[in-house]
Amino acid sequence: MALAPAITDIEQLKSHPALARVLGWNASVVQSAKFDRDELTLWIEKGSIREACAILRDDPACPFNYLCDLTAVDWYPSEPRFEVVYHLLSIPKKERVRLKARLDGSSPVIESVTSVWPAANHYEREVFDLFGVRFTGHPHLERIMMPDNWEGHPLRKDYPVEGYR
Amino acid sequence: MTQFPASAVAEPGQDRTLVLNMGPQHPSTHGVLRLILEIDGETIVRIMPEIGFLHTGIEKTCEAKFYQQVVPLTDRIDYLCPMTNNLAYCLAVEKLLGLEIPPKAQWMRVLMNELTRINSHLVWLGTHAMDLGAMTVFLYCFREREDILRFFEMVSGQRMMTSYFRIGGLALEPPLGFFEKVKSFADRFPGNVDEYEGLLTGNPIFLMRTKGVAYMSPEDAIALGATGPTLRGSGVDIDLRRDAPYTGYENFKFKVPVSTDGDVFARYVCRVQELRESIGIVQQALAGMPEGPTKADAPKVVLPDREKMKTQMEALIYHFKIITEGFTVPAGEVYQAVESPRGEMGYYVVSDGTAKPYRVHMRGPSYANLQVLAKMCEGRLIADVIAAIGSIDVVLGDIDR
Numbered sequence: 001m002a003l004a005p006a007i008t009d010i011e012q013l014k015s016h017p018a019l020a021r022v023l024g025w026n027a028s029v030v031q032s033a034k035f036d037r038d039e040l041t042l043w044i045e046k047g048s049i050r051e052a053c054a055i056l057r058d059d060p061a062c063p064f065n066y067l068c069d070l071t072a073v074d075w076y077p078s079e080p081r082f083e084v085v086y087h088l089l090s091i092p093k094k095e096r097v098r099l100k101a102r103l104d105g106s107s108p109v110i111e112s113v114t115s116v117w118p119a120a121n122h123y124e125r126e127v128f129d130l131f132g133v134r135f136t137g138h139p140h141l142e143r144i145m146m147p148d149n150w151e152g153h154p155l156r157k158d159y160p161v162e163g164y165r
Numbered sequence: 166m167t168q169f170p171a172s173a174v175a176e177p178g179q180d181r182t183l184v185l186n187m188g189p190q191h192p193s194t195h196g197v198l199r200l201i202l203e204i205d206g207e208t209i210v211r212i213m214p215e216i217g218f219l220h221t222g223i224e225k226t227c228e229a230k231f232y233q234q235v236v237p238l239t240d241r242i243d244y245l246c247p248m249t250n251n252l253a254y255c256l257a258v259e260k261l262l263g264l265e266i267p268p269k270a271q272w273m274r275v276l277m278n279e280l281t282r283i284n285s286h287l288v289w290l291g292t293h294a295m296d297l298g299a300m301t302v303f304l305y306c307f308r309e310r311e312d313i314l315r316f317f318e319m320v321s322g323q324r325m326m327t328s329y330f331r332i333g334g335l336a337l338e339p340p341l342g343f344f345e346k347v348k349s350f351a352d353r354f355p356g357n358v359d360e361y362e363g364l365l366t367g368n369p370i371f372l373m374r375t376k377g378v379a380y381m382s383p384e385d386a387i388a389l390g391a392t393g394p395t396l397r398g399s400g401v402d403i404d405l406r407r408d409a410p411y412t413g414y415e416n417f418k419f420k421v422p423v424s425t426d427g428d429v430f431a432r433y434v435c436r437v438q439e440l441r442e443s444i445g446i447v448q449q450a451l452a453g454m455p456e457g458p459t460k461a462d463a464p465k466v467v468l469p470d471r472e473k474m475k476t477q478m479e480a481l482i483y484h485f486k487i488i489t490e491g492f493t494v495p496a497g498e499v500y501q502a503v504e505s506p507r508g509e510m511g512y513y514v515v516s517d518g519t520a521k522p523y524r525v526h527m528r529g530p531s532y533a534n535l536q537v538l539a540k541m542c543e544g545r546l547i548a549d550v551i552a553a554i555g556s557i558d559v560v561l562g563d564i565d566r
Contacts, residue, residue, distance in 0.1 A: 073523070094403075117390065
């Protein structure tokens, strides 16, 4: 099974229900798309992430009604530094899509999706705790894994694996 | 970990309610889960779970290890189903590499994975019943679990932290006589399940503690991210083994138990039926086990056999290189989800083209299911919280990572 090259041309990927739905709603929010190893990734403009999630959730043809996972990746030292990653699943159609939003390293802030899926609550707290990404509109944005008085965000790449001694 | 915020309690009912701490060392919280209960008499007003007591930073540690060195770390996440963790991680890296796995390795993975599911469900059934006051079931369940742990020891040398699945196949060939022993276990196990059901399914005390308790509607279950038997107990028909087959599950016939009642008893029924379906899959895997190698033909990724290392120069070189420098993985990212005993377990692995993963994120099913607990218990009695915790089957190692 040799690896097929990734497809990054939006025109070729239009048939995927998630991309079709977002393009049909507002084509300007899709920054880029990539189909690699049977998985579709959409880069969404960070200001529209909550609306894009709501649009995908309420799609009548293929509702992406289940938030599987929400996490982040730190691309330190390059900018934009953070990528917040959303994995969505459509339970009726068994389709998956990955949404990503890029954030600057200086003030990583993005809108919370807890109003779309209450399930995002703990995931966003975890990303806040371990990466220091802030979610506006989150009902209870506090540390979840580390103690309250902890300094720093351990999953950032400039945080040493052994911790500060 | 967060402190319970003082302000959050100051609500209209403040003069009527009391804040009670449960855990982290409470025997029915299955580990170190701490629940802060706001109660009005015996009735739950609100629940705040507090987690993080077992946080060991496994995701951070993974970034400092070679790809093959991450496998033993994955055992320790959800310590009741080590093989499922191994499988999800190995499948993710194999997908990144584009590696083809030989059929025998795939069938062995299905076989061991289903034994792991039975093992995990037996621990759940025993402890859940014990929380509700039925002591005998626990002893019966651990009797059968012991057999399964012996199988794990036979193939991998370890009872719990097996690390048996490796990137590209299996660590070792199964030993002689292994399949016969599993076969004799699989033949008698349905009788054991009848035994457990005889103790619980019609038991009036058990029914009173579970029927109609901790109800969850399918809409709430999806919105709050419930997964696995917790979701199927609410009537949502999804099982990744059937809907997104991996490692050869498309070759097996099995039913997905779904119950629409949404209460503790519905989740119990789903899991007990899964025990029967799993043993059916084990029987099919034993009957159709193909012959052939158990490792992929990829010398740069898969460690060579010890015998070859002593006779062939290339094998020795590859062994040395894999151990000292690891192997590079083409840049990219994958999200591989498998159906663990608790639900969807997803591994999100990002590669930057080096020999160490750039980021490994585990989507734990217990982490997802824990969020449902608060909704389930609102307005119920304190004793029902114990039943509800048992019914969502959380493993704290999986939550805290």
